[in-house]
Amino acid sequence: MSELLQFLLSGVTVGAVYALVALGFTIIYNASDVVNFAQGEFVMLGGMITVAAYAAGAPLPLAALVAIVVTAALGVAMNKLTIEPARGAPVVSLVIITIGASIFIRGAAQLIFGKQIHTYPAFSGDDPIRILGATILPQSLWVIAGSVAVFIGLWLFFTRTLLGRAVLATSNNRLAAQLVGINTTFVMTLSFALSAGIGALAGVLVTPITMTSYDVGLAFALKGFAAAMLGGMGNPKGALVGGFLLGLLEGLTAGYISSQYKDAAAFIVILAVLFFLPQGLFGRKSTDRV
Amino acid sequence: MKTFLTTTALIALALPAMAEIKLGASISATGPAAFLGDPELKTLEMLVEDLNAKGGINGEEVVLVAYDDNGDPNKARTFATRLVEDDEVVAIIGGTTTGTSMSILAVAEDAEIPFISLAGAIDIIDPVKPFTFKTPHTDRMACQKIFEDMQNRGFTKVGMISGTDGFGASMQAQCKSVAPDYGIEIVADETYDPKDADMTAQLTKIRGVEGVQAILNPGFGQGPSIVTRNVKQLAIDLPFYQSHGVASDGFIDLAGADAAEGVRLPGTALLVADLLAEDDPQKPVVDAYKAMFEAKTGTPVGTFGGYAHDAFLIMTDAIARAGSAEPAAIRDAIEATTGLAGTTGVYTFTAEDHLGLDLTAFRMLEIKGGKWTLVQ
Numbered sequence: 001m002s003e004l005l006q007f008l009l010s011g012v013t014v015g016a017v018y019a020l021v022a023l024g025f026t027i028i029y030n031a032s033d034v035v036n037f038a039q040g041e042f043v044m045l046g047g048m049i050t051v052a053a054y055a056a057g058a059p060l061p062l063a064a065l066v067a068i069v070v071t072a073a074l075g076v077a078m079n080k081l082t083i084e085p086a087r088g089a090p091v092v093s094l095v096i097i098t099i100g101a102s103i104f105i106r107g108a109a110q111l112i113f114g115k116q117i118h119t120y121p122a123f124s125g126d127d128p129i130r131i132l133g134a135t136i137l138p139q140s141l142w143v144i145a146g147s148v149a150v151f152i153g154l155w156l157f158f159t160r161t162l163l164g165r166a167v168l169a170t171s172n173n174r175l176a177a178q179l180v181g182i183n184t185t186f187v188m189t190l191s192f193a194l195s196a197g198i199g200a201l202a203g204v205l206v207t208p209i210t211m212t213s214y215d216v217g218l219a220f221a222l223k224g225f226a227a228a229m230l231g232g233m234g235n236p237k238g239a240l241v242g243g244f245l246l247g248l249l250e251g252l253t254a255g256y257i258s259s260q261y262k263d264a265a266a267f268i269v270i271l272a273v274l275f276f277l278p279q280g281l282f283g284r285k286s287t288d289r290v
Numbered sequence: 291m292k293t294f295l296t297t298t299a300l301i302a303l304a305l306p307a308m309a310e311i312k313l314g315a316s317i318s319a320t321g322p323a324a325f326l327g328d329p330e331l332k333t334l335e336m337l338v339e340d341l342n343a344k345g346g347i348n349g350e351e352v353v354l355v356a357y358d359d360n361g362d363p364n365k366a367r368t369f370a371t372r373l374v375e376d377d378e379v380v381a382i383i384g385g386t387t388t389g390t391s392m393s394i395l396a397v398a399e400d401a402e403i404p405f406i407s408l409a410g411a412i413d414i415i416d417p418v419k420p421f422t423f424k425t426p427h428t429d430r431m432a433c434q435k436i437f438e439d440m441q442n443r444g445f446t447k448v449g450m451i452s453g454t455d456g457f458g459a460s461m462q463a464q465c466k467s468v469a470p471d472y473g474i475e476i477v478a479d480e481t482y483d484p485k486d487a488d489m490t491a492q493l494t495k496i497r498g499v500e501g502v503q504a505i506l507n508p509g510f511g512q513g514p515s516i517v518t519r520n521v522k523q524l525a526i527d528l529p530f531y532q533s534h535g536v537a538s539d540g541f542i543d544l545a546g547a548d549a550a551e552g553v554r555l556p557g558t559a560l561l562v563a564d565l566l567a568e569d570d571p572q573k574p575v576v577d578a579y580k581a582m583f584e585a586k587t588g589t590p591v592g593t594f595g596g597y598a599h600d601a602f603l604i605m606t607d608a609i610a611r612a613g614s615a616e617p618a619a620i621r622d623a624i625e626a627t628t629g630l631a632g633t634t635g636v637y638t639f640t641a642e643d644h645l646g647l648d649l650t651a652f653r654m655l656e657i658k659g660g661k662w663t664l665v666q
Contacts, residue, residue, distance in 0.1 A: 003495075006491065115324040116325065117540065126523075126549075210485075219483075259492045
């Protein structure tokens with residue numbers, strides 16, 4: 001019993017990380033249909049800038065805030081310098097541009113921050129919380145709380161605010177959105193700022209568990225992307241559920257089958273889901289624009 | 291690197307009268323193996339500068355032609371060819387990873403140029419190839435050292451949790467193959483991806499195995515730190531062994547002194563420079579390298595920079611003894627190296643042994659109170 005619970009808690013710990021990264025994909029995708037492969041780099045920057053600011057003597061909350069603000073600014077810069085000049089290019093080209101941007105950010109981070117692995121203290125100490133013989137670290141609760149908070153924020157943003165609806169309208173039809181008076185350039189800038197900020201928040205929260213170095217972004221992006229696809233790209237609920245589902249699948253496979261097949265099992269389930277539900281569990285129905 | 295090359299080229303131009311010895315290097319200073327290659331390249335550059343300041347080898351200046359192969363075996367092969375054909379070096383140091391080393395050794399053997407690799411796998415020197423040598427001990431030796439310690443403590447049933455990266459997978463296989471020699475049974479064999487965030491599921495499974503007496507974690511990078519923290523999180527009180535892959539102060543910082551308490555691993559003398567006996571043959575060389583590297587770079591010395599130090603030491607020692615910079619003469623002199631104390635161990639090469647180290651090169655270390663201590 002306590003073994004099953006530990007496998008589940010392990011899955012939840014990992015899943016919360018995936019969910020938080022997956023949520024970051026949502027906004028840019030909703031604004032432009034572009035899957036931003038530099039999202040993992042935003043997560044890395046969140047962690048690395050916090051490490052640097054903390055090492056420079058800033059208290060941890062301030063360091064985290066600096067990291068989120070700076071990363072959001074870098075997200076805006078990435079939009080202005082790479083995506084905006086290529087406006088009008090097909091989505092696939094834009095996706096490839098984001099891959100290029102991610103390689104650039106990784107290289108720059110390597111030069112600026114070095115190649116060492118870093119971490120900083122967990123927010124609420126390292127004493128594990130015991131639940132019926134199984135344990136979970138307090139930092140995992142922070143990550144879970146963070147992913148739920150970001151989910152609620154995004155859900156309210158997209159369904160309750162005019163701005164959120166403007167983002168969705170831009171994605172649906174940029175020209176029509178412009179015609180009804182939506183400033184689509186601003187919407188794109190905003191979506192990059194928010195996505196980068198959410199990515200950085202993810203980095204800030206997960207670094208005490210996963211540690212960070214200049215090259216962690218790719219692994220985050222891949223797993224976060226898989227989680228987002230599983231749940232349905234663009235839907236915050238899908239990102240959240242997809243993330244936790246992926247984590248639990250890995251935890252249970254590692255526990256009951258074999259850790260060798262953990263990633264394979266997770267990806268087989270994703271393939272099976274996408275085979276029957278090509279838009280993911282909660283994805284919006286695709287309507288072809290004619 | 292470019293500036294470095296230009297500087298050395300300028301120095302070479304400025305001193306036309308002085309003969310020079312050209313050493314080649316292909317190191318993974320960037321890319322996935324960067325944190326190994328970076329200190330290696332810094333070490334080589336520092337030692338060349340120091341050697342030339344002291345008058346070079348037998349009055350001849352040493353010029354280092356270094357390329358960054360990015361951890362890519364294809365690039366390493368290209369650079370090795372360039373070193374041999376364009377730069378006309380007399381010997382090559384490098385190959386940060388096993389993959390790049392295998393590429394370089396093919397070129398070096400063809401051109402009959404002596405080559406000292408800085409990578410771990412035993413395949414590099416087994417079977418022995420005439421021109422290829424290496425400085426790091428093999429992962430097989432690390433397994434033997436760990437199992438020797440386990441045998442002394444009376445453990446026979448061991449659970450393993452290994453990274454799926456090249457380092458972890460290779461050591462996992464080596465440990466499983468030598469375990470029976472020490473009467474040890476591997477009762478659990480789990481793995482994790484090096485970028486995983488949590489390994490409590492695997493550890494819970496190992497803890498549940500009947501009769502398991504100790505846990506061994508072959509791995510590299512942040513994975514072992516997370517495993518160490520998870521062992522503490524689950525309050526598993528079994529003796530816990532790490533590999534030489536994490537033998538650096540960074541490991542204690544990342545895992546936390548609290549979680550790392552009592553962890554044992556095989557490490558080199560470099561890590562415990564302060565604890566070495568005064569009459570230890572490695573003490574002078576370890577102290578000198580540590581002082582020079584830390585003053586120069588401001589970062590603590592690590593095992594990997596030490597491998598490059600030893601390769602350079604063996605190479606320059608051989609060239610000095612050979613009294614000539616002909617590749618064949620250097621090769622013969624390297625093979626005749628006897629009792630040369632480096633940071634990794636005391637090297638004695640023979641025609642059958644191009645590694646030159648035995649198990650005594652490893653020291654069994656235990657972390658106590660956030661510090662390394664020697665296990666007697």
